[in-house]
Amino acid sequence: MEPFTHNEILQQILKLSKESGRVENFSQTFSELEDDDKRVSFALDLLLEYKLCSLELSNPDDRYKKSASECVNLRISGNNAFRQKDDIKALLFYTQSIAKSPHPCANVGIENYQLVKDLENFNNDVNTELALALANRSAVLFSLGKYDHCMKDINLVLEMNYPSTLLYKLHERKGKCLLFQGELKVAACSFKNALDCLALATSLSDQKKQLLEEEMTILMGQSLEAVPEKTSEHLVESQNEASILPKISFGPNETIPCASDSIDIHSSKDMGRCVVATRDINIGDVLAVEEPFASVLLPQFYYTHCYNCYLRCCTLLPCHYCSMVMYCSESCRKASWEKNHCVDCTLLPYLHKQDSNTIEMLAVRIIIMASRDYKSPAEFYRQVKSWKAGDSARESTFDENGQYISQDYKNIYNIVTNTEKRSVADLFKRAVTAARILQCFENKSNFFTSFSSNELLPSDFKLFIGGLLLRHLQNLPCNAHEVSEALRCESDGDVLKCVEIGAAAYATMSLVNHSCEPNVVRHSYRDTVVLRAIRLIKKGEQVLDNYGYHYALHEKEERQSHLKDQYYFICDCEACHDDWPTYFNLNSDKPTYKCQICGFSLPAQLVGEDVICEHCKCSNNIKEILTLLNESSKDYDQHLISVLSGSHDNAVVQQMIEHLEKLDQYIKRPWQEYNNCQEAIKQCYMKLGNYYESKLGV
Numbered sequence: 203m204e205p206f207t208h209n210e211i212l213q214q215i216l217k218l219s220k221e222s223g224r225v226e227n228f229s230q231t232f233s234e235l236e237d238d239d240k241r242v243s244f245a246l247d248l249l250l251e252y253k254l255c256s257l258e259l260s261n262p263d264d265r266y267k268k269s270a271s272e273c274v275n276l277r278i279s280g281n282n283a284f285r286q287k288d289d290i291k292a293l294l295f296y297t298q299s300i301a302k303s304p305h306p307c308a309n310v311g312i313e314n315y316q317l318v319k320d321l322e323n324f325n326n327d328v329n330t331e332l333a334l335a336l337a338n339r340s341a342v343l344f345s346l347g348k349y350d351h352c353m354k355d356i357n358l359v360l361e362m363n364y365p366s367t368l369l370y371k372l373h374e375r376k377g378k379c380l381l382f383q384g385e386l387k388v389a390a391c392s393f394k395n396a397l398d399c400l401a402l403a404t405s406l407s408d409q410k411k412q413l414l415e416e417e418m419t420i421l422m423g424q425s426l427e428a429v430p431e432k433t434s435e436h437l438v439e440s441q442n443e444a445s446i447l448p449k450i451s452f453g454p455n456e457t458i459p460c461a462s463d464s465i466d467i468h469s470s471k472d473m474g475r476c477v478v479a480t481r482d483i484n485i486g487d488v489l490a491v492e493e494p495f496a497s498v499l500l501p502q503f504y505y506t507h508c509y510n511c512y513l514r515c516c517t518l519l520p521c522h523y524c525s526m527v528m529y530c531s532e533s534c535r536k537a538s539w540e541k542n543h544c545v546d547c548t549l550l551p552y553l554h555k556q557d558s559n560t561i562e563m564l565a566v567r568i569i570i571m572a573s574r575d576y577k578s579p580a581e582f583y584r585q586v587k588s589w590k591a592g593d594s595a596r597e598s599t600f601d602e603n604g605q606y607i608s609q610d611y612k613n614i615y616n617i618v619t620n621t622e623k624r625s626v627a628d629l630f631k632r633a634v635t636a637a638r639i640l641q642c643f644e645n646k647s648n649f650f651t652s653f654s655s656n657e658l659l660p661s662d663f664k665l666f667i668g669g670l671l672l673r674h675l676q677n678l679p680c681n682a683h684e685v686s687e688a689l690r691c692e693s694d695g696d697v698l699k700c701v702e703i704g705a706a707a708y709a710t711m712s713l714v715n716h717s718c719e720p721n722v723v724r725h726s727y728r729d730t731v732v733l734r735a736i737r738l739i740k741k742g743e744q745v746l747d748n749y750g751y752h753y754a755l756h757e758k759e760e761r762q763s764h765l766k767d768q769y770y771f772i773c774d775c776e777a778c779h780d781d782w783p784t785y786f787n788l789n790s791d792k793p794t795y796k797c798q799i800c801g802f803s804l805p806a807q808l809v810g811e812d813v814i815c816e817h818c819k820c821s822n823n824i825k826e827i828l829t830l831l832n833e834s835s836k837d838y839d840q841h842l843i844s845v846l847s848g849s850h851d852n853a854v855v856q857q858m859i860e861h862l863e864k865l866d867q868y869i870k871r872p873w874q875e876y877n878n879c880q881e882a883i884k885q886c887y888m889k890l891g892n893y894y895e896s897k898l899g900v
């Protein structure tokens with residue numbers, strides 16, 4: 203096997219340069235290169251010299267192509283699973299079969315790499331394969347009780363080239379769906395259609411036909427008389443309409459439109475940029491609702507989620523050209539094609555074969571999106587070259603209108619790269635990867651030929667793109683965020699599970715610094731991120747997120763070493779500074795109270811009504827504080843149980859928030875009850891975003 207993955211290629215380069223005794227020479231030359239374009243150029247030269255440029259895929263990778271025969275085989279596997287009553291497996295097989303189905307109705311006008319040519323070879327009958335797979339999937343969806351989804355598939359099939367001998371089945375199934383949903387009149391119509399189509403079912407014996415006829419006549423009669431059943435009993439899955447985004451608290455910020463007026467971006471030469479509260483912020487306040495500049499769905503979700511909008515969906519439709527990605531709707535298929543898939547449709551197989559990771563996939567997406575923001579490649583080139591990289595001064599952060607815009611590529615370009623902190627080996631590895639991806643762009647996509655402008659490409663435009671790729675391979679590892687989804691599945695212990703389904707680049711989120719005890723929490727609504735306060739934040743304090751290492755879950759040493767390796771800083775948050783214990787070692791029997799004047803700890807021994815603070819010598823009425831906290835705690839236990847068992851009631855959430863605010867005000871952290879209450883509130887918010895409940899996990 204020839205080396206193909208990024209790592210195999212890198213190892214090969216290292217091996218060959220060692221054999222020729224040139225490692226030190228290379229290392230020296232490479233470390234002296236002053237920009238990313240030159241680093242990629244260096245890597246490209248090496249690939250060329252060592253003849254490592256082949257991008258030909260071997261046979262197994264035909265799995266990315268459409269194939270009528272595989273479409274049939276997968277449908278047969280689906281039929282077998284369905285017969286064995288394994289609905290979940292059958293559903294997946296049918297969806298894969300749908301992904302494989304060649305689509306003769308594809309828009310032939312689209313000028314894409316090799317695709318038009320391939321389309322000419324499509325056989326007109328193949329549309330039937332898609333229809334058959336969709337029809338069979340509708341049977342599984344019916345069996346799963348997903349009547350809306352079932353009808354969605356059936357309606358598609360009815361517009362296709364589906365064998366007329368089988369049509370009666372579809373109409374009957376649709377009628378039953380409608381019957382269950384209480385749509386009686388329409389159901390009767392479907393049964394009428396089913397009866398009519400029975401005449402076309404030439405392969406059925408007369409006896410069988412007669413039986414079916416009787417059955418459908420009964421159903422039709424039922425639907426005309428029946429009392430509607432309660433539809434909720436048949437619903438297996440409920441999904442939040444994650445498109446309902448929360449309102450930004452205090453109204454949107456004039457200079458940072460995705461953020462609340464309660465925060466601002468501060469920048470300083472030595473500390474870089476950060477996000478700061480410009481007024482007191484309460485728990486639950488929405489501090490930002492930000493769309494990503496670009497985002498990618500993780501490959502393991504290609505057959506369960508929409509490639510465009512991240513909706514978990516059991517009626518996915520295929521891309522017209524590849525068998526890799528799928529969509530929840532025609533509009534998502536179209537939007538995705540126009541936005542990025544017209545370029546990455548042909549790229550994806552190669553990127554995956556190269557074993558490109560999430561960061562690399564996201565870098566590719568950013569380049570595709572960015573290149574489309576400018577009216578010509580020359581303009582793109584000119585603009586980017588005019589930015590002073592890594593400059594954190596206020597005037598370079600905000601655009602000519604004084605704004606910081608999430609969709610402005612400059613803000614993604616300008617995220618810190620930590621280039622100077624990287625080792626030569628690290629940088630070289632990334633340069634080779636960028637060079638390899640650039641080769642894919644050049645040879646396996648229409649990226650460089652798709653620009654509508656007739657203007658000539660700048661002579662070093664390709665290296666410029668390579669340099670941008672390398673730049674993002676450096677700034678994304680520290681700044682990309684996950685797109686997540688919460689699942690509550692009955693067959694899986696009925697606990698709320700949080701799953702990472704994608705990655706995204708957010709201009710504003712990337713400016714929020716880390717704390718092991720964060721004061722905000724992020725949730726995904728499709729690929730939009732919602733940032734909420736999860737602690738009281740005082741005016742002037744920094745807004746602090748968690749980069750995946752929380753004091754309650756990770757020991758200080760572990761946190762510090764990971765943060766240093768991955769993010770190049772030493773954390774000095776309060777939890778690190780005072781070496782707080784992890785969750786299970788947290789104090790839970792006797793709280794330390796805060797002085798209400800200066801915030802320092804009051805003495806552990808509380809005597810009498812008034813306690814004198816040893817720090818500021820002021821008196822605190824401890825009896826009043828205790829009464830207040832007792833009052834607040836009364837309902838808290840009850841609320842906690844109801845939240846953890848999955849119920850969601852806005853009034854309860856509000857009371858939990860008020861309780862947490864009291865704890866925040868009177869008790870020193872860390873304090874276990876504080877964590878419990880905070881986690882419960884986070885769970886409630888999680889359910890407002892990408893959240894699914896199901897009995898079976900589909």
Ligand SMILES: [Zn+2]
Nearest residue numbers: 508511530534
């Ligand atoms: Zn979608």
Ligand SMILES: [Zn+2]
Nearest residue numbers: 521523524547
């Ligand atoms: Zn595609």
Ligand SMILES: [Zn+2]
Nearest residue numbers: 718773775778
């Ligand atoms: Zn820390």
Ligand SMILES: [Zn+2]
Nearest residue numbers: 797800815818
């Ligand atoms: Zn005090």
